[in-house]
Amino acid sequence: MTVDPLDSVLLDALSNGSGVRLYALDDDLRIVRAAASRNGGDGDAGEEAQSPVGRRFSDVYPLGDGPADMERLLAEVVRGQVRVRRNLRGRRALAPDHDGTRIYSLSFHPLGDAATRPARAERIAVLVADVTERECARERAASLDAVRERVGQSLDLAATCEDLVHAVVPGFADIAVVEIVDEVLRGAQAPEGPLGRDTPLRRTAFAGPPDGGPAHPVGDVRGMPHPSPYSLALSDLRPRLLEVGPDSEWLAGDPSRARSIAEYGSHSLIVLPLTLRGTVLGLLSLYRRGGSPAYTQEDVGFATTLAAHTAVSIDNARRYQREHTIASTVQRRLLPPDAESRALVSVEAVHAYLPGRNSGCWFDTIPLSGARTALVVGEVKGHGIQTAAVMGQLRTAVQTLSALDLEPDELMARLNDTARVLDRERNARPRGDEPSEPLEAACLYAVYDPFSRRCTMARSGHPVPVVVTPDGQVDALYVPEGPPLASADRAPFGTLSTELEPGSLLVLYSGSRGLLDKTGTRPVGEVLAAPDRPLRDVCDALVYNFPAPELDGAVVLLARTGSFASEHQATWELAHDLRDPAAARALARERLTAWRLPEDTVQTVELVVSELVTNAVRYGTAPVTLRLIRTASLTCEVHDTSRSAPHLRHAQTVDEGGRGLFIVSQLASSWGTRYTREGKTIWAEIPLPS
Incomplete structure (x- = not known):
């Protein structure tokens, strides 16, 4: 058949x-x-x-x-x-x-x-x-999978909105627009619903076909026109499903949106408020155009599910943004105002602080005794308020330790002990209050002496610095790497001491890789090799050379070295006998008179010099050296080869001696002892008339 x-x-x-x-x-x-x-x-x-x-x-x-x-x-x-x-x-x-x-x-x-x-x-x-219903159901399922997979993966609020519109276009919508309450984008608490008519919303994300023009560009801030489906959805917090076209009466009050709808040929619209726990985060608008089928009530239910998932993700990003804003504020308050604001001797320093997700980067420039300068760059891994707080604690610890005139390796060892204490305190707190991740921090500490022109450095888990010689040669300074701060490794810290010619450029920076290993638009040596260029211009050029993610949440510190002018200092070697105090007073008076200092200042310096030299002759060993350094203040230094530690005594009324350092402490604004391999230096700083 x-x-x-x-x-x-x-x-x-x-x-x-x-x-x-x-x-x-x-x-x-x-x-x-x-x-x-x-x-x-x-x-x-x-x-x-x-x-x-x-x-x-x-x-x-x-x-x-x-x-x-x-x-x-x-x-x-x-x-x-x-x-x-x-x-x-x-x-x-x-x-x-x-x-x-x-x-x-x-x-x-x-x-x-x-x-x-x-x-x-x-x-x-x-x-x-x-197969309209079947295909629409398939598209809804695909869009839901895309939203669940993409939306909420980032804690960046704008990126979360971008992920949403690209997840639903073109599968579920031909055009998608997300507008967020402007204050929410800055991390503020979302307002309670219903939302007022004049509340500004910022257009945060848009996705649609290229053959048309959006009503407003991304980034535009404006209130919703009233009356319109958008303002009504924000008023009663209920979604709206409607057909749109030239005859839609509410479009008369929004000419730019009417023009855009006509250009795209949109015919169906769902407007959904983005709400969470009674607060209003923003608005989601979904359009269909051309040959796409009109939205149905089933689509509204599905879109409500998308909006609820998105609202949770946006609120998480808002909370993170709020914490990041607070942490950034704390971090800025804990940083020095500017490297150029410090009264440094023989060193010119500038910095670039690039805010980002890392809340633990810091820098410092610290004037030390003897016209020396300490340069510091550090980083606490992580983000948030706790990271910024630990950064402030470590920076304060470095400032305190530097005042003791410790060598860089010894200072790093003491800083490591401090970091270990902070880590123990961090772990002792309840887990709900503090993350369980161990404290990770890094630091580089360098001291430049303009008299010897030597720079001594130590580092802890930090990338090596870079030096640029006056003739433009760029080299990495391979400072021995010590263990990261707060680690269980108790290995000693090594140092690198190198002589720098006047005009050398020292580059310190935070990050996980060496500066010469970073990929920029130009070779780093070409950017830095500009000895006659203003230091601020060199610093800016270095930042411009790298893409934004490379230096996100980073700090760069540049220091150009110099020598100390001979006419502002005087050095004498004494005979180490009982005549030294009188000889030292005479030498000091002669030089101070040549510098035209007031008589009362000369007498004060004479007394300080006499007490310091007497102390060196009585308790120290030869040779004894006296140095006067004139900067914004006057520093008296007496060096001998003994390493015995002087200490301030409070002599009794009938005591014959023991008042020398006490007198010095009363006359000087600050004083201290600095130890070297050759012995020790006792110094005192006397303020000069303005």
Whole structure:
């Protein structure tokens, strides 16, 4: 028994249990037979509003880009004699008036070669099924998966909104817009609903096709027009589903949005407030345009789920932004105002602080005794208020230890002990109050002496500094690396001492990699090798050379070294006998008179010099050296080769001696002892008239 090919196709369609329409087309691609199954539920599988027999199939189903596009598809089936399956959007020409744009699944079956069939017989069988609901459900599921996968992965609020619009476009929406309350973007608490009409919202994210113009650019801040679906959704915190077009009355009050909707050809809109626990974060607007089917109530329920997930992610990002804002404020308050504001001797210093997610970077420039300068760059790994607080504690510890005139390796060892105490205190707190991650910190400490022109450095888990010689040569200074601060490693810290020519440029910076290893737009040596260029310009050029993520949350400190002017200092070697105090007073008076200092200052310095030299002659060993240094104040230094530690005594009334250092402490603004490999130096600083 011979089976009609068309009957075989129809039997296959009916056996699938899907509501379909079947059409048989002749050589002219006109419909010669039509049938519909009634056992499905795919939308419009019932009777045609008018009989399609005798009409061209492309006129009945002008899907895709129109009748011409359908004609090309049918010709491809005839020419290739192969089955073709397509999902196309459009509207049936003979559909009831209430039908809108639908999604159809079309299966084209060639019914044999023309040579084997009678003239005017069926040439192609076409099965048409309305799959609008199925495809919309699939698109909703895909969009939900995309939102769950992408939205909330970042703690950047703007990036979270960008992830949302790109997750729903083009699957669920043709155009998506997110507008956030402006204060929320800065980390402030979201306002309670309903939202006032004049509350400014910032357009944070937009995604849509290129053949149109958005009503407002991303970053624009404005209130929502009233009355409109947007203002109503923010008032009662309920979503809105509506058709939009030239006749929409509410568009008259928003000309820019009316123009944009007309340019894009948008016809369907869902407006959803982004709310969480009664607070309003912003607004989500979803549009469909052109041949996309209009939104339904099912779409509104799905979009509400998306909005709820997004609101949680936005609030998490807001909380992080708020914490980051507070931490950045704390960090800025704990940093010195400017490297250039310190009264440094023989060193010119500038810095660049680049705020970012790292809240633990710091720098410092510390004037030391003997016209020396300490340069510090450090970093506490992590972000947030706790990280900034630890950074402030470590910076204060460095300042305190530097006042003791410790060598860099000894200072780093003491700083490591302090960091270990902070780490123990951190772990002793309840876990709900403090993260369980161990404290990780790094630091580099360098001291430059303008008299010896030597720079001595020690580092703890920090990248090596870079030096640029006056002739433009760029080299890394390979300071021995000590263990990271707060680590259990108790290995000793090493130092590097190198002589720097006047005019050398020392570059210190925070980060995980060496400066010469970083990839910039130009070689680092080319950027830094500019000996005559202002130091601020060199610092800015170094920052410009690297992309933003490379130096996000970082600090760069540049210092140009110099020598101390001989006319502002005087050095004498004494004989180490009982005549030294008198000789030292005479030498000091002669030099101070040449510097034209007031008589009362000369007498004060004479007394301080006499007491320091007497102490060195009585308790120290030869040779004894006296040095006077004139800067904004006057520093008296007495050096001897003994390492015995002097200490201040409070002599009794009947004691013959023991008042020397006490007198010095009363006359000087500060004093102390500095130990070197050759012995010790006792110094005192006397203020000068302004």
